[in-house]
Amino acid sequence: MKQLAIVAVLMVAATTASASELIVRGLFKNAVLLEINGQQQLVRTGSSHPGGAKVLSANSRSAQVRYQGKTHRLTLNKRIGTLYAESERQEVVLQRNSNREYRTRLQINGRSAEAVVDTGATKVAMSARHARQLGIRYDDAPVVSIATASGVSRGFAVKLDKLAVGGIERHHIPAVVVDGEYPHVILLGMSFLEHVDLQERGSIMTLSAP
Template sequence: MKPLLYAFSFVLLLPPVSTMAVEKLVVLALTLDKAILRIDGARRVLKVGETSPEGVQLISADTDGAVVKVDGDQMSLPLRGVISPIVDSDDPVSVVLFADDSGFFHAEGHINGYSVRFLVDTGAGSVAMSSHMAERLDIDYRNGRPGYAATASGVVKMYAVSLDKVDVGGIVLHHVTAGVLEGRYPDAPLLGMSFLGQVRMIRDGHKMELTKKY
């Protein structure tokens, strides 16, 4: 399975030395032997050994951090956003996802503070989950607005609720509309358009990038 890659901004402000060409370096994402950087505002994707037009060379990279060389100086940049994202106000949080072997995108996240693994579904009008999942997440869905939804198994009863907080890789949205379907379908919560419609979504083949709009 291809790695799921989280893009959290680790900001490095380089000292104002006149001989140093790069003034600001932001680590947007890391995976094995590859890093996505923002260098003085320009987004660069580097593999180990490659050097950006600004002169930043990627020495090594894994999911924990990267080592780069800038103007002859080598430095380590940890990706600490997995625990506590560090986001610069000029650099919105981004999440980069890679499709699995079946072509589906999954994203680790949280609903009201509970850990979940979403299935990204652009065809779903809202975030959706089973009543079994809602109970596990301590969501009082029966106080939601009742209705019905058509599924592959037929028409099932559904409750429309508002989720206090949905977090996907550091992209945090509040008061997100969701549908809770009675039973155990869907198996995984669906990340639908009530969330995706509020972020910038770019898909390039087997890669999808989500960026918070504001």
């Protein structure tokens, strides 16, 4: 019986060692940052990862990938493995664009918008137009002064009930609504970023839940 038990353990260990794992670490127009068995590579549409995955199509929201004889429609941080089903990890990988920005989609109170990561902003900041689009009421919020590139503007201090970037979700995030059209894109500031682990390597930034 002991010999059988040892053989069984060895078989499980061998199966685990030979198991392959694919994770979508980043999504971009016509390219995907794929990780297979720990090896990351940016793979463009029509090309393949050394681990055997071919990218058929890709945009900033999802990618179609051919892997192990099957075609998968994958979103950010989805993984495929031989021993388990697809699952979501609380990690977001962003690639710096030509303007040296890290942009991402986020969800505020269930509504989607684009944002740029800004470690120099103390709070999440948005224009009054963004606030209206996202259904954020600020008329009765405390008035604050906001320093902008064009001078000092009037703002409103609010709290976001829920803010999610990929699988990372946080609640009651302090934010400011700036009166007017500035900023042109929502600033994902430190009132959210202080709740995540942030790493930057080259042109890649990784946000992960601590």
